[in-house]
Amino acid sequence: MTARDLDLLEALERYFPLKVGSENFTGLGDDWFDWDSVLNVSKPFVKECTFRGLSCSMKNFTPVYTDMGICYTFNSGYSGHRLTSDSSGRLFGLQLTLDVDQRNYFRGFAGYGAGFKVRVHARDPPMMSNMGFSVGAGMHTLVGLKMINVSNLDVTQWGSCRKDITLKFHPEYSQSACRRECLYDFMIEKCQCVKFLKFGKIRQSTGRFCNPKELFYCYGPNYDVFIQKKGQCKHVCPVACESIKYEVSLSQVPFADYYAEEMINDSGYRDVIDFKKNTARLDIFFMEISYERREQYQAYNAFTLGCDIGGALGLILGASVLTLFEVGDFIILMVLKGKGKKLC
Numbered sequence: 313m314t315a316r317d318l319d320l321l322e323a324l325e326r327y328f329p330l331k332v333g334s335e336n337f338t339g340l341g342d343d344w345f346d347w348d349s350v351l352n353v354s355k356p357f358v359k360e361c362t363f364r365g366l367s368c369s370m371k372n373f374t375p376v377y378t379d380m381g382i383c384y385t386f387n388s389g390y391s392g393h394r395l396t397s398d399s400s401g402r403l404f405g406l407q408l409t410l411d412v413d414q415r416n417y418f419r420g421f422a423g424y425g426a427g428f429k430v431r432v433h434a435r436d437p438p439m440m441s442n443m444g445f446s447v448g449a450g451m452h453t454l455v456g457l458k459m460i461n462v463s464n465l466d467v468t469q470w471g472s473c474r475k476d477i478t479l480k481f482h483p484e485y486s487q488s489a490c491r492r493e494c495l496y497d498f499m500i501e502k503c504q505c506v507k508f509l510k511f512g513k514i515r516q517s518t519g520r521f522c523n524p525k526e527l528f529y530c531y532g533p534n535y536d537v538f539i540q541k542k543g544q545c546k547h548v549c550p551v552a553c554e555s556i557k558y559e560v561s562l563s564q565v566p567f568a569d570y571y572a573e574e575m576i577n578d579s580g581y582r583d584v585i586d587f588k589k590n591t592a593r594l595d596i597f598f599m600e601i602s603y604e605r606r607e608q609y610q611a612y613n614a615f616t617l618g619c620d621i622g623g624a625l626g627l628i629l630g631a632s633v634l635t636l637f638e639v640g641d642f643i644i645l646m647v648l649k650g651k652g653k654k655l656c
């Protein structure tokens with residue numbers, strides 16, 4: 313048993329009355345274990361929020377189920393209204409002061425840092441476990457964005473994307489959404505439950521969350537099998553024909569002591585150390601109001617191939633006919649020359 317497994321066992325034994333190794337583990341059933349209550353944030357973690365200089369709050373964040381649990385999406389557009397920015401620079405982006413609240417959380421199984429996992433993405437649901445960046449406690453993180461519009465060729469044009477793919481739980485196709493559903497189907501088949509992968513804000517799925525026993529004994533081992541056998545589900549989840557990506561430029565700097573001293577008077581923290589341990593600052597903005605388009609096209613199409621074949625055939629046939637005439641002319645000249653010598 314690995315150190316990670318031991319950490320999980322210790323956490324389960326600490327927070328639940330029955331031991332994982334006990335024969336009487338039935339008390340920790342799914343009929344009463346409510347993951348929604350466990351995963352939802354009990355108090356707002358956004359202490360200050362501005363977008364384009366205007367005040368915002370937790371009301372602008374939408375809870376979304378991901379492979380790492382419940383995450384909160386700013387400007388999700390689920391309500392039909394989406395915020396936009398028409399200028400570059402920090403003052404015209406999103407500025408957040410976040411409450412890390414370390415005292416009310418224990419170490420996660422996937423990392424050792426204190427802070428937040430952040431990903432800038434388009435409308436497609438993100439896979440948070442293998443993408444994104446970290447915003448650490450006591451740090452001011454600045455994130456510059458560059459928008460990239462990607463267009464890929466369809467398989468009918470010798471490309472790799474397919475326009476005919478539809479998903480069960482998502483109205484629009486994206487590679488990350490397809491991978492989520494691929495993992496979802498695999499775990500439903502193996503464990504009859506899933507780990508946080510629910511699609512409530514998009515379309516309601518039928519799967520239930522695994523309880524702690526199922527997470528440890530079924531989901532964990534089968535997730536390793538899934539990675540080994542299916543990888544990123546590339547055989548069933550090709551790239552999207554049209555997608556939007558964001559290139560991120562990161563920089564971080566620790567809080568200055570004088571800033572922390574000014575803030576503790578109004579924030580309720582005990583001292584500078586307590587403030588730095590439980591506060592993070594995040595600024596996200598566009599570096600320039602323009603986007604880059606990357607378009608895939610056929611470098612060698614059927615028309616070009618036909619032209620090349622026609623040119624090659626013309627050259628070969630032309631050379632062949634010319635050669636035949638030259639050879640015939642040479643033979644005639646040699647014959648006539650030979651007859652001339654005999655006459656002499």
